Amino acid sequence: MTVGVVGLGLIGGSLARLLRARGVDVVATDASPATRDAARAAGLTVADDVAGAVAGRGLVVLAVPLRAMRAVAAEVARHAEDAATVTDVGSVKGPVRAAVADAGLAGRYVGAHPMAGTERSGFESSDARLLDGAPWAVTVAPGTEPHRLAAVLGLITGPLAGTAAVLTDECHDEVAALVSHVPHVVATQLLNAVAGAPVRDVALGLAAGSFRDGTRVAFTDPARTEAMVTENAAWVAPALRKVVRDLEAVLEALEANAPVHEFFHAADTVRGAWVPGARPGGEAERVPLEGDWPAALLDRCAAGAVVVRLTATHAELAGTSPR
Amino acid sequence: MTVGVVGLGLIGGSLARLLRARGVDVVATDASPATRDAARAAGLTVADDVAGAVAGRGLVVLAVPLRAMRAVAAEVARHAEDAATVTDVGSVKGPVRAAVADAGLAGRYVGAHPMAGTERSGFESSDARLLDGAPWAVTVAPGTEPHRLAAVLGLITGPLAGTAAVLTDECHDEVAALVSHVPHVVATQLLNAVAGAPVRDVALGLAAGSFRDGTRVAFTDPARTEAMVTENAAWVAPALRKVVRDLEAVLEALEANAPVHEFFHAADTVRGAWVPGARPGGEAERVPLEGDWPAALLDRCAAGAVVVRLTATHAELAGTSPR
Numbered sequence: 001m002t003v004g005v006v007g008l009g010l011i012g013g014s015l016a017r018l019l020r021a022r023g024v025d026v027v028a029t030d031a032s033p034a035t036r037d038a039a040r041a042a043g044l045t046v047a048d049d050v051a052g053a054v055a056g057r058g059l060v061v062l063a064v065p066l067r068a069m070r071a072v073a074a075e076v077a078r079h080a081e082d083a084a085t086v087t088d089v090g091s092v093k094g095p096v097r098a099a100v101a102d103a104g105l106a107g108r109y110v111g112a113h114p115m116a117g118t119e120r121s122g123f124e125s126s127d128a129r130l131l132d133g134a135p136w137a138v139t140v141a142p143g144t145e146p147h148r149l150a151a152v153l154g155l156i157t158g159p160l161a162g163t164a165a166v167l168t169d170e171c172h173d174e175v176a177a178l179v180s181h182v183p184h185v186v187a188t189q190l191l192n193a194v195a196g197a198p199v200r201d202v203a204l205g206l207a208a209g210s211f212r213d214g215t216r217v218a219f220t221d222p223a224r225t226e227a228m229v230t231e232n233a234a235w236v237a238p239a240l241r242k243v244v245r246d247l248e249a250v251l252e253a254l255e256a257n258a259p260v261h262e263f264f265h266a267a268d269t270v271r272g273a274w275v276p277g278a279r280p281g282g283e284a285e286r287v288p289l290e291g292d293w294p295a296a297l298l299d300r301c302a303a304g305a306v307v308v309r310l311t312a313t314h315a316e317l318a319g320t321s322p323r
Numbered sequence: 324m325t326v327g328v329v330g331l332g333l334i335g336g337s338l339a340r341l342l343r344a345r346g347v348d349v350v351a352t353d354a355s356p357a358t359r360d361a362a363r364a365a366g367l368t369v370a371d372d373v374a375g376a377v378a379g380r381g382l383v384v385l386a387v388p389l390r391a392m393r394a395v396a397a398e399v400a401r402h403a404e405d406a407a408t409v410t411d412v413g414s415v416k417g418p419v420r421a422a423v424a425d426a427g428l429a430g431r432y433v434g435a436h437p438m439a440g441t442e443r444s445g446f447e448s449s450d451a452r453l454l455d456g457a458p459w460a461v462t463v464a465p466g467t468e469p470h471r472l473a474a475v476l477g478l479i480t481g482p483l484a485g486t487a488a489v490l491t492d493e494c495h496d497e498v499a500a501l502v503s504h505v506p507h508v509v510a511t512q513l514l515n516a517v518a519g520a521p522v523r524d525v526a527l528g529l530a531a532g533s534f535r536d537g538t539r540v541a542f543t544d545p546a547r548t549e550a551m552v553t554e555n556a557a558w559v560a561p562a563l564r565k566v567v568r569d570l571e572a573v574l575e576a577l578e579a580n581a582p583v584h585e586f587f588h589a590a591d592t593v594r595g596a597w598v599p600g601a602r603p604g605g606e607a608e609r610v611p612l613e614g615d616w617p618a619a620l621l622d623r624c625a626a627g628a629v630v631v632r633l634t635a636t637h638a639e640l641a642g643t644s645p646r
Contacts, residue, residue: 179527186570203501215506246515264511264546271514304528
C-alpha cells in the first residue's frame with residue numbers, strides 16, 4: 001500500500017505522521033511552503049505539489065478544507081493513476097462525493113471521516129496519537145468497487161488501528177449532524193449567550209465545568225465550524241429544528257410550572273449503558289468478502305456494528321446486535 | 324471559627340474533608356446512617372443528628388439537596404445559636420433564601436455557591452480537592468449583617484483557598500442560569516436527540532469529542548439536574564427562550580442558504596480573551612471594611628471582580644476593571 005496525503009492540517013498531518021510511524025510508504029503535500037518545510041522537519045516525505053504526492057500512489061487521501069475539496073479533486077484527477085483509490089477525511093460526505101464526482105473520480109472514490117479532533121488546527125497541532133485507534137466512518141454508494149472499499153478498510157483497521165462503520169453518505173451526514181454539527185452549533189450559542197449578556201463579566205468569572213465542557217468546541221476555529229455546518233446544512237437544519245422544538249417545549253413547561261420529568265429522563269437507557277469512546281461490545285461476527293459484501297457491511301453497520309479487522313477473506317465486525 | 328456541615332453528599336462531603344484538612348474545627352452530619360459511618364471512617368467528626376452538628380457552631384452550612392432545604396432549615400433554626408451564621412452550597416440562591424427566611428433565619432443567612440462539581444454524586448465521590456481553590460458566589464440581601472458576610476468570605480478565601488464574587492441573589496441566579504442551568508438543559512437535549520433517533524446505534528458508535536463534551540453533564544444524576552433547573556425556572560426559562568430564538572434564526576438561515584457568519588463569530592472577543600478556569604487578571608484593589616462595604620463589594624463584583632483575601636481591615640479584590 002502506497003499512500004499520498006494532500007493537505008497537512010491537523011487531520012492530514014496527524015494521518016501522515018501515524019502512517020509513517022507504522023511503516024507505511026506515504027508521501028504528503030500542502031499548498032503552504034511553510035507547512036511543507038515543517039512537515040519535512042518532522043521527518044515526513046513531502047512533495048512540492050499535488051502531482052508529486054499522488055503520482056504512482058495506490059491510495060490518495062484528500063485532507064484539505066471542505067471549501068478547497070472541489071479544486072483539489074480536479075488537480076488530483078489530472079495526476080493520479082487510474083487504478084488509484086481516492087478517499088478523504090472531510091466531516092461531511094455527500095458534498096465531498098459530489099465534488100469528487102464532478103472531477104471525474106466517482107468510480108474511484110470511497111468516503112472516510114475519522115471521528116477525532118481537537119480545538120486546535122494546523123500542522124503544528126498534528127500528532128500521530130490523534131488518529132491512533134480512532135473510530136472512522138467509511139461511506140459507499142451504489143457502484144463502489146469492493147476492492148477500493150477493502151483498501152480503505154484495510155488501512156483504517158490495519159496500520160491506523162481504528163474501527164470503521166460502513167455507511168451511506170446520507171446516514172453518515174445525518175449522524176454527523178446529530179453527534180458533531182448540532183453540538184458545535186449549540187456550543188457556539190451557549191458561548192454567544194454569555195458573550196452578549198449584561199452579566200457577561202460575572203458569568204465568565206464564575207463559569208465552571210458545565211460551561212467549560214458545553215462550550216469547548218466553540219473555541220475551535222469558528223470559520224472551520226461554519227464551513228462544516230453549512231456544508232451539511234441539509235441535515236443540520238432539521239436536526240436543529242427538533243432541538244429547538246424540544247427546548248421550546250421544556251421552557252414552556254418551566255414557565256407553566258408543569259412537569260419536566262420526562263425531558264430529564266428521556267435518555268435514561270443510554271445514560272446507563274453508553275460509555276463514551278468505548279469500543280462496541282456485543283457479538284463478534286465474520287462477514288466473508290464474497291458476493292455483495294459491501295451491502296452486508298452496510299446492513300450490519302446501520303445497526304451499530306463496526307469493522308475491526310480485514311483479512312484476505314473476511315471482515316471481522318464487533319458490536320453486532322443479536323439478530 | 325467552628326463549622327457545622329449538614330449534609331454529606333458530593334459537595335458537603337468535599338467541604339467537610341477540605342475544612343478538616345485545613346485544620347478547621349468541623350462537625351458534620353447526614354440523614355443517612357450509612358453515610359455517617361462512611362464519613363467517620365474517612366476521619367471526619369460526625370454527629371448523629373442536626374442538633375449535634377449545629378449546637379455551639381459559629382457557622383452552619385446547609386449542604387442538603389434543594390428539595391430538602393426547607394425542612395432542614397427549620398431543624399437548624401431549632402438548634403443553632405442565635406449568633407450562628409447560616410450559609411449553604413445550593414445551586415440557586417433566591418429560593419434558598421426564601422426557605423431559610425421561612426424558617427426564621429433570614430437575619431442570619433448569607434448565601435453561597437461553589438462553582439465546582441463532577442458528574443458523580445454522594446459522599447463516596449467527595450474529595451477535598453474538588454473545592455480547593457474553587458470560585459464561589461456569595462450572595463447578600465438588604466440587611467445582611469457585615470460581620471456574617473465577613474465570616475463566610477473569610478472561610479472561602481482562607482481555609483478553602485477560593486475566590487468569592489459577592490452578588491445579589493438575582494444576579495447569581497441569572498448568571499447560574501447562563502453558565503450552568505441552561506448548559507445542563509442543552510446537554511440533556513443533545514443526548515435526548517440521539518437517544519430518540521432511528522440512527523441511535525450508529526450515532527453512539529461514532530460519537531467523539533464534541534458530543535462527549537457537549538453531553539458530559541447530561542450524565543450527571545438527572546433528578547438533581549431537574550431539581551436545579553426547576554428551582555431556578557424563573558431565570559432558566561427566559562435564558563432558554565433566547566437560546567431557542569437564536570438557534571431558530573441560525574437554522575432558518577441554514578435552510579435559506581443565507582449568511583451565518585455573524586452567528587459563528589459573535590463571541591470572537593470572548594474567544595480570544597477568556598481562559599476557562601483562570602483566576603481573573605486585571606487590577607488588584609483593596610476595599611476597607613468600613614461603612615457599607617458589602618455594597619462596595621457588590622458594585623465591584625458586578626463588574627467581574629472577585630474577593631481573593633480578607634483581613635481584619637480590608638477585602639482584597641482581583642479582576643477589577645479600570646474605572
